[in-house]
Amino acid sequence: MNVLKQCIRNKKFLLSAIILVPLLFVALFGNFLISHDPLEIHYTQTLEAPSAEYPMGTDEYGRCIACRLIVGLQPTMIVAFGGTVIAMVAGSLLGLLAGYIKDAWGNAIMRVVDIILCFPSILLAMLVVGFWGSGMFNLVIVVGILYTPHFCRIAYSSTRKLRRVEYVESQQLLGASTFRILVKTLLPNIVSSLIIQFSLTVSSGILLESGLSFLGLGVEPPNPSWGQMIGDARAYIATNGQYMFWPSLFLCLTILSTNLMGDALRDVLDPKLKKSF
């Protein structure tokens, strides 16, 4: 309860929530909010300026930009959230394990993780999409693999610190299974850092998916996604600037607010920061 109160008092948290909550709502229920079919072509109304019928104008096919933005959020969010959830589950379990078991094995796992971390994420994503092809499912997996190391490291370092403390050792003496110790005893200790990492990773995931779609390696047309819309709008930047403005604006806002959310959660949850207040 204390945490919730602190959150509400935190300005960053409130600001990002004001942006993020509607966005999540749109991502979930976007299909019911739109007035036009986002794939329907109106060839007599291409590249129109904003009007009552098309609040953000139309694209080169005469499709409603606002509707495409609403529908295009969904694939981005699925990829970002789905990938991050996979990364969090896989990464924290791997990290707990690596921190808890024999040093040799733990080291081996962590070095593999370090190798993945060496690569710039967009590069690795292009490589994986190159091998497997694009598509929503593959993108989720890609984001999942790419961000596993981040969670893994957090879980690993916390577990290393905690594995010799008395309450863990007493559990070991009582004969608790490794799994029980990892999940029931160690995991709750690191949940707060994982949550902070989660919100930061979501924003990276959104950016990554948008980047891939911008390059034509993400969501396949005619289905919309924000990155792809920005890519398409480039050709019209001189003649119809607002076409590029809208997807870019919303992408900026989304990334900004998820990052702010991460900061706010850190302020609230991180015990080290709390002491300094």
Added chain:
Amino acid sequence: MKAKRLISICLSLALSLGLLAGCGGGDSTSSSQPSGSGSLEEVEPTGTSDTLLIGTSVEPATLDPHIHSNVSTRFLLQNVYRGLVGYNLDGEIECEVADHYTVSDDNLTYTFVLKDGVTFHDGSAVTAEDVKYSFDRIMADDSTATYKSYFTDAGVTVNVVDESTVEFVLPEPCAPFLEYLSLPESAIISKAWMEAGNDIATSAMGCGPYQLVSWDRGLQIDVEGYDGYYKEGLPKTKNVSFIFYLDETTRNNALISGEVDLIDYVSATGVTQFEGNSDVTVYSRQGAFMMLEFNCKEGSPFADYRVRQAVAYAINREAVIQTAFNDRGTALYGFPTIAGQQGYNGEFDNYFSRDLEKAKELLAEAGYPDGFSCNILATSDYSFHEQTALVVADALSEIGIQVTADLPDWATRIERSNTGDYDMIVCGTIGKILDMDWTSIFYQSGDVRMDASPYFADEEIDRLLYEGRTILDETARNEIYQQLRERALELSPLVFICYREQAFVSGNYVENFDFLSGVLSQQAGICLEQVVVNEH
């Protein structure tokens, strides 16, 4: 998808190597800047620059002049290589390497006498032996020459009469034969140079106005005027660089910022954007057209001509023009023919119209009252291809045909079009020669190839094409080609959508750049030798 993957793999490897190399440093290839290369030469007092920088849309896959890989590469190769004859800027066939030629009374022997003193870039003379070598290479069994079939179908034999005289002997008359020889891909190459083991795909040595200086992979190709060129006083601009800008927006910006003097493949959106700008000159010519090809393999719905006709009735040509060509194009409801071409009288200009009821009826007659599902192949590399595909798919959904767009990169698209790996494909193409015989590559039965619908075969069309080619009487040919148009529209193995523009844009200080509309809109390279770049 395969090639797109490959590209992304290569890209990422290259990038990661680049990261590593970045730490080392020192090894980066310093490209000779074209603007600098001219500075050692004496500056002409006339107020003209000796360097022309061209922003081009593609890096050549091969420099082999007998292969037509794309219009941008053709533009370059037309200036390195020349043939016996070629089109001039009035659209007439003119002697190039040949001094003059005679055609025998039975129209079976074409004798060419070469110009005195025509030399290849290495200084050696162009001989009859080189001409024979070039055409034998085009017609060889293992040849991949793009227009090989023109020459093998005509059954040509090339004989060397003496050092500077060569004759082409045909078993039966061939009305468009001179046009075959005028194609840029009928280039003359040096026998001695080839036999010395040079790789014609990566280097070039011809007898055209420009000789190849260097090819910086991934960056640019530099050519330099050849002093021994057989046209006195040409080329007018000494150095020309072809700089690769694969991305259209980047290419347009390169012109605006003055990095280059001329750009090719400007899209309709780009043309609209440039037209209001007084600093640039827009050259835009109509001629190329968009069409659909169908895989007519047995068992495919498109094997039935009624389904293909239904598509022709259902697609929305105005919508394609509006979305893909920014309202710059002309709808094609009939057969793409240039006025004046054999037998053209406009009769079939409105053969199809948009009629969804009729389309549905035709589908029902063909046994698909509820439609079917299929794919349409296009590419995400050229936006107008992608846009055409999506608009066609949208229109066909109205008659129950559910179309999925397949949008790989251009190289994959080409590979799949060569093997017929699609149900329906978007093509942006053009007749290759001025004569109505251009249709033979598009309609004749035979191997699966780029510009024809796979597995389509019709005896009557084959007969008409054969007669049109071998009968020389113009009145008879007019009649034959009119029949061909009607039959071609009835069976509709190709469904035509609209004419589009081929456009270049240059700085307004570039003079004498010019090219023709129609078929020759894709032979803009012939004007380069006379282009002048004024001081700016």
